[in-house]
Amino acid sequence: MQPFALKNALDNVRQTTPLVHSITNYVTVNDCANALLAIGASPIMSDEPADVEDITGVCGGLVLNIGTLNERSIAGMFAAGERASQLGHPIVLDPVGAGASSLRTKTAGDLLDNLAVSVIRGNMSEAKALAGGSAATRGVDVCPDDAVTEDNLEAAAAFAREFAAKTGCVVAITGAIDVVADGERAYAIRNGSSLMGRVTGAGCMLSCVCGAFATANPDNCLDATVAAVASMGLAGQIAQGRMGGFDGNGSFRTYLLDALFNLDGDALEAGAKVAKLS
Amino acid sequence: MQPFALKNALDNVRQTTPLVHSITNYVTVNDCANALLAIGASPIMSDEPADVEDITGVCGGLVLNIGTLNERSIAGMFAAGERASQLGHPIVLDPVGAGASSLRTKTAGDLLDNLAVSVIRGNMSEAKALAGGSAATRGVDVCPDDAVTEDNLEAAAAFAREFAAKTGCVVAITGAIDVVADGERAYAIRNGSSLMGRVTGAGCMLSCVCGAFATANPDNCLDATVAAVASMGLAGQIAQGRMGGFDGNGSFRTYLLDALFNLDGDALEAGAKVAKLS
Amino acid sequence: MQPFALKNALDNVRQTTPLVHSITNYVTVNDCANALLAIGASPIMSDEPADVEDITGVCGGLVLNIGTLNERSIAGMFAAGERASQLGHPIVLDPVGAGASSLRTKTAGDLLDNLAVSVIRGNMSEAKALAGGSAATRGVDVCPDDAVTEDNLEAAAAFAREFAAKTGCVVAITGAIDVVADGERAYAIRNGSSLMGRVTGAGCMLSCVCGAFATANPDNCLDATVAAVASMGLAGQIAQGRMGGFDGNGSFRTYLLDALFNLDGDALEAGAKVAKLS
Numbered sequence: 162m163q164p165f166a167l168k169n170a171l172d173n174v175r176q177t178t179p180l181v182h183s184i185t186n187y188v189t190v191n192d193c194a195n196a197l198l199a200i201g202a203s204p205i206m207s208d209e210p211a212d213v214e215d216i217t218g219v220c221g222g223l224v225l226n227i228g229t230l231n232e233r234s235i236a237g238m239f240a241a242g243e244r245a246s247q248l249g250h251p252i253v254l255d256p257v258g259a260g261a262s263s264l265r266t267k268t269a270g271d272l273l274d275n276l277a278v279s280v281i282r283g284n285m286s287e288a289k290a291l292a293g294g295s296a297a298t299r300g301v302d303v304c305p306d307d308a309v310t311e312d313n314l315e316a317a318a319a320f321a322r323e324f325a326a327k328t329g330c331v332v333a334i335t336g337a338i339d340v341v342a343d344g345e346r347a348y349a350i351r352n353g354s355s356l357m358g359r360v361t362g363a364g365c366m367l368s369c370v371c372g373a374f375a376t377a378n379p380d381n382c383l384d385a386t387v388a389a390v391a392s393m394g395l396a397g398q399i400a401q402g403r404m405g406g407f408d409g410n411g412s413f414r415t416y417l418l419d420a421l422f423n424l425d426g427d428a429l430e431a432g433a434k435v436a437k438l439s
Numbered sequence: 440m441q442p443f444a445l446k447n448a449l450d451n452v453r454q455t456t457p458l459v460h461s462i463t464n465y466v467t468v469n470d471c472a473n474a475l476l477a478i479g480a481s482p483i484m485s486d487e488p489a490d491v492e493d494i495t496g497v498c499g500g501l502v503l504n505i506g507t508l509n510e511r512s513i514a515g516m517f518a519a520g521e522r523a524s525q526l527g528h529p530i531v532l533d534p535v536g537a538g539a540s541s542l543r544t545k546t547a548g549d550l551l552d553n554l555a556v557s558v559i560r561g562n563m564s565e566a567k568a569l570a571g572g573s574a575a576t577r578g579v580d581v582c583p584d585d586a587v588t589e590d591n592l593e594a595a596a597a598f599a600r601e602f603a604a605k606t607g608c609v610v611a612i613t614g615a616i617d618v619v620a621d622g623e624r625a626y627a628i629r630n631g632s633s634l635m636g637r638v639t640g641a642g643c644m645l646s647c648v649c650g651a652f653a654t655a656n657p658d659n660c661l662d663a664t665v666a667a668v669a670s671m672g673l674a675g676q677i678a679q680g681r682m683g684g685f686d687g688n689g690s691f692r693t694y695l696l697d698a699l700f701n702l703d704g705d706a707l708e709a710g711a712k713v714a715k716l717s
Numbered sequence: 718m719q720p721f722a723l724k725n726a727l728d729n730v731r732q733t734t735p736l737v738h739s740i741t742n743y744v745t746v747n748d749c750a751n752a753l754l755a756i757g758a759s760p761i762m763s764d765e766p767a768d769v770e771d772i773t774g775v776c777g778g779l780v781l782n783i784g785t786l787n788e789r790s791i792a793g794m795f796a797a798g799e800r801a802s803q804l805g806h807p808i809v810l811d812p813v814g815a816g817a818s819s820l821r822t823k824t825a826g827d828l829l830d831n832l833a834v835s836v837i838r839g840n841m842s843e844a845k846a847l848a849g850g851s852a853a854t855r856g857v858d859v860c861p862d863d864a865v866t867e868d869n870l871e872a873a874a875a876f877a878r879e880f881a882a883k884t885g886c887v888v889a890i891t892g893a894i895d896v897v898a899d900g901e902r903a904y905a906i907r908n909g910s911s912l913m914g915r916v917t918g919a920g921c922m923l924s925c926v927c928g929a930f931a932t933a934n935p936d937n938c939l940d941a942t943v944a945a946v947a948s949m950g951l952a953g954q955i956a957q958g959r960m961g962g963f964d965g966n967g968s969f970r971t972y973l974l975d976a977l978f979n980l981d982g983d984a985l986e987a988g989a990k991v992a993k994l995s
Binding site for chain 1: 464465469470506507508509536539540542543579580637638639685686687688690693
């Protein structure tokens, strides 16, 4: 990546306060809104088909998260997504639970096929289900067999690059090691904390943060996504460092938002562990 | 205001534990419920048209918040609102995002026209959209041009008084400076913290708190609303005072609820910055 | 109870990471998901009828909570419940607000009549409404006249045993004193904190925690439910013990999740106040 690419990407978020329209699940939506505010963006949520086109129209980016999808919100996702596609807004797709139900797999696939999606953000099981390579998931968690490790990292990167080339999207596959790729380049990001799997919504928040970065950095979606993933991972590490003896996932959730809120471009450059893969 | 009006208004909430039915958005609903509990009220949420009349019937007040409105919840708002109007319960209307979409502007206007609304609580852009004077908003945030400042405070108060006179409601326009008015009197409230704009839901929570105060103080809706607005603003200041070096909007959200929970009538009298406007 | 029954029940949750499908209200759903993660389970939420059967199929247990029920989620509850019944998964029913509206009373009754419910978890007013013995509630809170006290404890236990015998369920009636019974045995649990009534969702979280314990301890639903209720009560006490001078219900909510997260089987055995009733 270019020198200071991460810092510049974060600075662009904080200086432009991008408005991001999110259609997301009701489990983690509050954390998603606060994560957007923490990183310097402004959140708007609306899933009613009769409302979403206007809301998308006043925003700069769109995040579609299929957790707790329903008939109405699916219609809302397509209506908002078509408007965002017309307007050239970046669209982030989070295929929560793709592979765990046929409705989720089909909906994620239809959204990807019909909208101008910029970024796909999910775990490896979801990404494989969406790419048609697998249908096994452990609910909304990654299957142990699918987890990205140092041993299978090159294969994971090759899969991500291929999926990115096929779809024209930036693909962010997150887990213990994160992989972010477009059709040509792939990066591994080794930030993060295992506690991020012990709070609900770390992935959903990251997808919204990706939306903020993509909206504020329209000319470089790959670097923007790497910066978003590294920011969330570094925030997780900072949050873990604050944990005291009585703290658990309640406090970690608070610390994670706090760390995003206080994240500084220079600290991001210094702390991000981003490596280009062959 | 009368001496001890603020303290009395808060004491009435704490002593009567008003049950407040809220139909509100799924983004901030948890914070709304906890804000009601913090101030001494008891929350109930229900938006299904077949359920809301019974629920309204066992409550003492109603809050209608149109964030994440949908076809079902709009029907629920009218059904609950008609029942509350029949029962003489105070109704608080929070026109979230009025002006940002035609559905929101129309729904807020229809609710106002058809129900016996007692209090309208929103930012200046939303209030102007509802009053028919403007259609510009920045999503769910106030347009910079609409923000109430010391320079335009008298004009803002005149607008609020006029809108209150026209609708028969108490109008609470909140921002850096809050204005609360009925058709005759207007107050400026200079409490609050800029951090309240960096967490989602400060406005939604305030609307619910207004519902608690209006329900517990049925004979003086204006003073009740001033007390609610001052309470939330003072809680914001107290929360800001607790912020440490690693704290961000995650901690601020927690501290805000804590401050509401611990707010005391004497502290409210001492800390409220309420000024009658000419 | 058998020696170490509580510790064993908790250890089984932590060692098997049960996947629990919850169809629950949008007010407290985030806390429910984090409570499941805190106790060592894995949460999945889905309420769309076209999605729930697949989701139930990949899980091990089901929690049905009727707060903020609507036409869609009711259909989802029946579809998920029928699938769970076929699969022999434990089902926990939380009849939030039964007695407060006819839709809630009827829906809770229909779910109980048509599904293989394993555990009913509610307050005494809800339990009475569901048993047909009363229709009075104070919204989603217990009626003061219904509260379980030392004076009426034996009568409460007799009611719980009778209701359990009639339905074939384990019945958990929670409040200042908790009563858990099957058709033959009843236990009183005297853990907990009065602050649990000042945050939204303590009951909803407990129902999900009951789902985790029932799923991880399929051969002893009564002991599993006693362990779940004692765990939540002890977590409440630990959370209360952390409260500082500025803390309120915002901090208590965080501390409650933290205490569940850090709860240890030995500490549970040592701190649980479980008494067999005659």
